[in-house]
Amino acid sequence: MYLIREFREEDVYDVFRIAFENLTEKYSLDLFLDIHRAWPSGFLVAELKDIVGFIAGSYYEGNARILMLAVDKPFRGRGIGSALLNRFIFECKKMGIRTVSLEVRTGNIDAIQFYQKRGFQVMSRIDNYYTNGDSAYVMWKMI
Numbered sequence: 001m002y003l004i005r006e007f008r009e010e011d012v013y014d015v016f017r018i019a020f021e022n023l024t025e026k027y028s029l030d031l032f033l034d035i036h037r038a039w040p041s042g043f044l045v046a047e048l049k050d051i052v053g054f055i056a057g058s059y060y061e062g063n064a065r066i067l068m069l070a071v072d073k074p075f076r077g078r079g080i081g082s083a084l085l086n087r088f089i090f091e092c093k094k095m096g097i098r099t100v101s102l103e104v105r106t107g108n109i110d111a112i113q114f115y116q117k118r119g120f121q122v123m124s125r126i127d128n129y130y131t132n133g134d135s136a137y138v139m140w141k142m143i
Protein backbone atom coordinates (compact mmCIF):
# COMPACT_ATOMS: atom_id res chain seq x y z
CA MET A 1 0.00 0.00 0.00
CA TYR A 2 1.13 3.54 -0.61
CA LEU A 3 0.65 6.66 1.45
CA ILE A 4 -0.20 10.08 0.05
CA ARG A 5 1.28 12.78 2.24
CA GLU A 6 2.50 16.34 2.11
CA PHE A 7 5.97 16.92 0.65
CA ARG A 8 8.74 17.64 3.17
CA GLU A 9 11.95 19.49 2.33
CA GLU A 10 14.03 16.33 2.80
CA ASP A 11 12.02 14.73 -0.04
CA VAL A 12 13.43 17.19 -2.53
CA TYR A 13 16.12 14.87 -3.98
CA ASP A 14 13.61 12.03 -4.53
CA VAL A 15 11.13 14.38 -6.16
CA PHE A 16 13.85 15.97 -8.28
CA ARG A 17 14.85 12.51 -9.55
CA ILE A 18 11.26 11.52 -10.35
CA ALA A 19 10.71 14.77 -12.24
CA PHE A 20 14.00 14.40 -14.08
CA GLU A 21 13.26 10.83 -15.18
CA ASN A 22 9.54 11.15 -15.94
CA LEU A 23 8.97 14.70 -17.21
CA THR A 24 10.42 16.16 -20.39
CA GLU A 25 10.94 19.66 -19.00
CA LYS A 26 13.91 20.00 -16.64
CA TYR A 27 13.59 21.85 -13.34
CA SER A 28 16.06 23.09 -10.71
CA LEU A 29 16.13 21.74 -7.16
CA ASP A 30 15.26 25.17 -5.81
CA LEU A 31 12.08 25.36 -7.84
CA PHE A 32 10.58 22.43 -5.89
CA LEU A 33 11.34 24.14 -2.60
CA ASP A 34 9.85 27.41 -3.84
CA ILE A 35 6.68 25.67 -5.02
CA HIS A 36 6.36 23.94 -1.65
CA ARG A 37 6.87 27.14 0.36
CA ALA A 38 4.24 28.95 -1.69
CA TRP A 39 1.59 26.26 -1.02
CA PRO A 40 2.62 23.36 1.25
CA SER A 41 -0.68 21.44 1.04
CA GLY A 42 -0.61 21.64 -2.76
CA PHE A 43 2.58 19.57 -2.95
CA LEU A 44 1.98 15.88 -2.26
CA VAL A 45 4.05 12.74 -2.58
CA ALA A 46 3.14 9.07 -2.91
CA GLU A 47 5.28 6.88 -0.69
CA LEU A 48 5.64 3.10 -0.69
CA LYS A 49 9.00 2.22 0.77
CA ASP A 50 10.40 5.13 -1.22
CA ILE A 51 8.71 8.04 -2.90
CA VAL A 52 7.36 6.91 -6.29
CA GLY A 53 5.29 9.89 -7.42
CA PHE A 54 4.30 13.45 -6.70
CA ILE A 55 1.96 16.27 -7.64
CA ALA A 56 2.75 19.95 -7.22
CA GLY A 57 0.53 22.94 -7.80
CA SER A 58 0.05 26.63 -7.34
CA TYR A 59 -3.07 28.74 -6.94
CA TYR A 60 -4.27 32.21 -7.63
CA GLU A 61 -7.62 33.43 -6.34
CA GLY A 62 -10.10 30.62 -6.99
CA ASN A 63 -8.04 28.65 -9.48
CA ALA A 64 -5.41 26.02 -8.81
CA ARG A 65 -2.91 24.94 -11.41
CA ILE A 66 -1.21 21.57 -11.54
CA LEU A 67 2.42 22.33 -12.28
CA MET A 68 3.75 18.76 -12.27
CA LEU A 69 2.38 15.25 -11.84
CA ALA A 70 4.57 12.19 -12.26
CA VAL A 71 4.70 8.56 -11.17
CA ASP A 72 7.76 6.36 -11.68
CA LYS A 73 7.21 4.01 -14.65
CA PRO A 74 7.24 0.68 -12.74
CA PHE A 75 4.53 1.99 -10.42
CA ARG A 76 2.13 3.36 -13.03
CA GLY A 77 -1.27 1.85 -13.63
CA ARG A 78 -1.88 1.13 -9.93
CA GLY A 79 -4.02 4.15 -9.16
CA ILE A 80 -1.21 6.25 -7.66
CA GLY A 81 -1.58 9.11 -10.16
CA SER A 82 -5.35 9.15 -9.52
CA ALA A 83 -4.82 9.13 -5.75
CA LEU A 84 -2.41 12.08 -6.00
CA LEU A 85 -4.87 13.98 -8.18
CA ASN A 86 -7.84 13.20 -5.90
CA ARG A 87 -6.00 14.34 -2.80
CA PHE A 88 -4.86 17.49 -4.61
CA ILE A 89 -8.47 18.27 -5.52
CA PHE A 90 -9.51 17.58 -1.92
CA GLU A 91 -6.91 20.09 -0.70
CA CYS A 92 -8.17 22.61 -3.27
CA LYS A 93 -11.77 22.22 -2.09
CA LYS A 94 -10.72 22.81 1.51
CA MET A 95 -9.38 26.20 0.39
CA GLY A 96 -12.50 27.14 -1.54
CA ILE A 97 -10.81 26.72 -4.92
CA ARG A 98 -13.38 26.12 -7.68
CA THR A 99 -11.35 25.29 -10.79
CA VAL A 100 -8.18 23.33 -11.52
CA SER A 101 -6.18 23.89 -14.67
CA LEU A 102 -3.01 22.44 -16.15
CA GLU A 103 -0.89 22.46 -19.26
CA VAL A 104 0.00 19.22 -21.01
CA ARG A 105 2.10 18.56 -24.08
CA THR A 106 -0.22 18.11 -27.11
CA GLY A 107 1.64 14.87 -27.91
CA ASN A 108 1.27 13.38 -24.43
CA ILE A 109 -1.76 11.29 -25.34
CA ASP A 110 -1.60 9.08 -22.23
CA ALA A 111 -1.69 12.07 -19.89
CA ILE A 112 -4.41 13.83 -21.92
CA GLN A 113 -6.58 10.71 -21.70
CA PHE A 114 -5.75 10.33 -18.01
CA TYR A 115 -7.00 13.86 -17.32
CA GLN A 116 -10.03 13.59 -19.65
CA LYS A 117 -11.20 10.43 -17.86
CA ARG A 118 -11.00 12.41 -14.63
CA GLY A 119 -13.21 15.24 -15.85
CA PHE A 120 -10.70 17.68 -17.38
CA GLN A 121 -11.50 19.29 -20.72
CA VAL A 122 -9.18 20.87 -23.26
CA MET A 123 -9.96 24.60 -23.26
CA SER A 124 -7.20 26.06 -25.43
CA ARG A 125 -3.82 25.48 -26.98
CA ILE A 126 -0.60 27.43 -26.49
CA ASP A 127 1.89 27.10 -29.33
CA ASN A 128 5.59 26.92 -28.54
CA TYR A 129 4.89 26.60 -24.80
CA TYR A 130 7.72 24.28 -23.75
CA THR A 131 11.47 24.87 -23.90
CA ASN A 132 11.84 22.48 -26.84
CA GLY A 133 9.10 24.26 -28.80
CA ASP A 134 6.31 21.75 -28.11
CA SER A 135 2.79 23.11 -27.81
CA ALA A 136 0.51 22.70 -24.80
CA TYR A 137 -3.17 22.11 -24.29
CA VAL A 138 -4.67 23.98 -21.37
CA MET A 139 -7.11 21.70 -19.56
CA TRP A 140 -9.68 22.72 -16.94
CA LYS A 141 -11.98 21.06 -14.48
CA MET A 142 -14.63 22.53 -12.18
CA ILE A 143 -14.38 20.95 -8.76
Ligand SMILES: CC(C)(COP(=O)(O)OP(=O)(O)OC[C@H]1O[C@@H](n2cnc3c(N)ncnc32)[C@H](O)[C@@H]1OP(=O)(O)O)[C@@H](O)C(=O)NCCC(=O)NCCS
Pocket residue numbers: 022023067068069070071072075076077078079080081082083103104105108110111113114117
Ligand atom coordinates in the same frame (compact mmCIF):
# COMPACT_ATOMS: atom_id res chain seq x y z
C1 LIG B 1 0.00 10.52 -15.97
C2 LIG B 1 0.55 9.67 -14.83
C3 LIG B 1 0.92 10.58 -13.66
C4 LIG B 1 -0.55 8.70 -14.36
O1 LIG B 1 -0.04 7.98 -13.22
P1 LIG B 1 -0.56 6.49 -12.86
O2 LIG B 1 -0.10 6.19 -11.47
O3 LIG B 1 -0.21 5.55 -13.93
O4 LIG B 1 -2.15 6.75 -12.84
P2 LIG B 1 -3.32 5.70 -12.58
O5 LIG B 1 -2.76 4.36 -12.28
O6 LIG B 1 -4.21 6.33 -11.58
O7 LIG B 1 -4.07 5.72 -13.97
C5 LIG B 1 -3.38 5.44 -15.18
C6 LIG B 1 -4.29 4.94 -16.27
O8 LIG B 1 -3.48 4.21 -17.20
C7 LIG B 1 -3.77 2.80 -17.10
N1 LIG B 1 -2.54 1.97 -17.05
C8 LIG B 1 -2.51 0.67 -16.90
N2 LIG B 1 -1.26 0.23 -16.90
C9 LIG B 1 -0.47 1.29 -17.04
C10 LIG B 1 0.93 1.45 -17.09
N3 LIG B 1 1.76 0.41 -17.01
N4 LIG B 1 1.41 2.68 -17.21
C11 LIG B 1 0.59 3.74 -17.29
N5 LIG B 1 -0.75 3.63 -17.24
C12 LIG B 1 -1.29 2.42 -17.12
C13 LIG B 1 -4.52 2.71 -15.83
O9 LIG B 1 -5.38 1.59 -15.85
C14 LIG B 1 -5.30 3.98 -15.81
O10 LIG B 1 -6.33 3.93 -16.77
P3 LIG B 1 -7.70 4.75 -16.65
O11 LIG B 1 -7.35 6.19 -17.00
O12 LIG B 1 -8.58 4.11 -17.66
O13 LIG B 1 -8.18 4.60 -15.24
C15 LIG B 1 1.78 8.84 -15.27
O14 LIG B 1 1.46 8.14 -16.43
C16 LIG B 1 3.05 9.65 -15.52
O15 LIG B 1 3.84 9.93 -14.63
N6 LIG B 1 3.28 10.02 -16.80
C17 LIG B 1 4.50 10.73 -17.17
C18 LIG B 1 4.48 12.16 -16.72
C19 LIG B 1 3.31 12.91 -17.28
O16 LIG B 1 3.00 12.80 -18.45
N7 LIG B 1 2.63 13.72 -16.41
C20 LIG B 1 1.44 14.45 -16.80
C21 LIG B 1 1.78 15.68 -17.50
S1 LIG B 1 1.94 17.00 -16.34
